[in-house]
Amino acid sequence: MKATRRAVVAASGAATLGLAGCTSDGSSSTRPPTGSGESSATEPAAADPDRVALDRAVAITTDLLVALEGAPPGLDPAGRLAAMHSAHLDALQDATGASATPTAPVQAAPPLTPARLRRRELRAQGELARLAVAAESGALARVLASMSAGIAAAMAGRDRVAA
Amino acid sequence: MTVEALQTALAAEHAALYVFGVLGARTSESGTPALFAEVTGAYATHRAQRDVLTRRLLDEGAEPTPASPTYELPTTPTAVGVARAAADIEAGCAETYAYVVANTAGADRRWAVEALTGAAVRQVAFGRPPGPFPGAPDLT
Numbered sequence: 019m020k021a022t023r024r025a026v027v028a029a030s031g032a033a034t035l036g037l038a039g040c041t042s043d044g045s046s047s048t049r050p051p052t053g054s055g056e057s058s059a060t061e062p063a064a065a066d067p068d069r070v071a072l073d074r075a076v077a078i079t080t081d082l083l084v085a086l087e088g089a090p091p092g093l094d095p096a097g098r099l100a101a102m103h104s105a106h107l108d109a110l111q112d113a114t115g116a117s118a119t120p121t122a123p124v125q126a127a128p129p130l131t132p133a134r135l136r137r138r139e140l141r142a143q144g145e146l147a148r149l150a151v152a153a154e155s156g157a158l159a160r161v162l163a164s165m166s167a168g169i170a171a172a173m174a175g176r177d178r179v180a181a
Numbered sequence: 182m183t184v185e186a187l188q189t190a191l192a193a194e195h196a197a198l199y200v201f202g203v204l205g206a207r208t209s210e211s212g213t214p215a216l217f218a219e220v221t222g223a224y225a226t227h228r229a230q231r232d233v234l235t236r237r238l239l240d241e242g243a244e245p246t247p248a249s250p251t252y253e254l255p256t257t258p259t260a261v262g263v264a265r266a267a268a269d270i271e272a273g274c275a276e277t278y279a280y281v282v283a284n285t286a287g288a289d290r291r292w293a294v295e296a297l298t299g300a301a302v303r304q305v306a307f308g309r310p311p312g313p314f315p316g317a318p319d320l321t
Contacts, residue, residue: 019261098311105313109320147298151291156283163282164317167275168299171311174302 067154072110075162077148078142082146084136090131102172106165112116130170143169186284187238188246190293193277194231195248197270201227203254204263212259220267221285226303230296235291264302268307272315276301278318 066072086093086100096099128134143166152164201224206292218254257267278297282290301315314320 049224097290102311105321111312112320143298147294150282150294151287155223160283160317161320163297164279164314164320166294166314167298167315170298171301171305171315173234174305175311178305 068158071149071153071162072158075146075165076107076110077106078145079103079110079165082138084109085130085135089135092137093130093132099135099172102168106168109161109165136176139169139173143173182282183286183289184241184243184295186237186239186281187234187241187289188243190277190281190296191234191238191247194234195228196252197227197233197248197274198224199248199252200254200266200270201239203239204257204267207257208260208263216264219303221261223271223303225265226299233292264307268304271300271304272305272309275304275316276318277316314318 083103084102086097087101094117130138146162146166146169150159150166153159193279196273201220205217205220208217208220208317234317255262255269257263257266275297278293278300281293282297297316301311302314312318312321
């Protein structure tokens, strides 16, 4: 399973996530009129002002994935949340021009309950939104903001099902 | 770039406001109260966002882009059709705000992130399954 593979790789620290490719202008691939992002993310990794934000986003997402991996059955029906976070990791990989590593090791956490899962997801959503606002690269900001909105929508979807 | 992005968002809000007004008129408050509440709530949100964008553009010394005389309306003979059309509008607004996020900074970007998130959540409220990248389907 893709999510599991990614989570294990990141959690073990056995390998860094191989983030390759280069960032395209975030606006060039959107439906609205084309325009440039605030800046480009095609510079070498050492000069990338968004390196810390990118690493943090990878760490946040990896942490969510690892937590879901050990979650009780039924907490993530059909693995929807795990699939979303796995897709987010893929996007971070595709949207950046250099390798990224989590800034902090994944730590053991108490078993997830629905309430704890919700708190973790919403905390991550808020942090991704803040990273989006602070990002130098418009393209990266777009990725992070969309990830944040995706988590918010997923939580809304769970609420809708529970109602 | 900021003014251009905000003008794009304002144009999208004009369209959303127009269509949601029509959808509201096509929704029965007594027959489908939940849908009616969602549609009227979305209308109020888009009206507020239009006003914020208008003021912001005036602050920048720009002439806010006007609303078009008319917009293409979806065929919505049923409540399901109304919900689908509403979700489509929100999906379009989410794409617009993702674009605004990429082309603004600071407070404007913060506001756009919130607007993107709101559009994503409303899509779900209108019955669309949540996706991983609201406003940025190219990332999927």
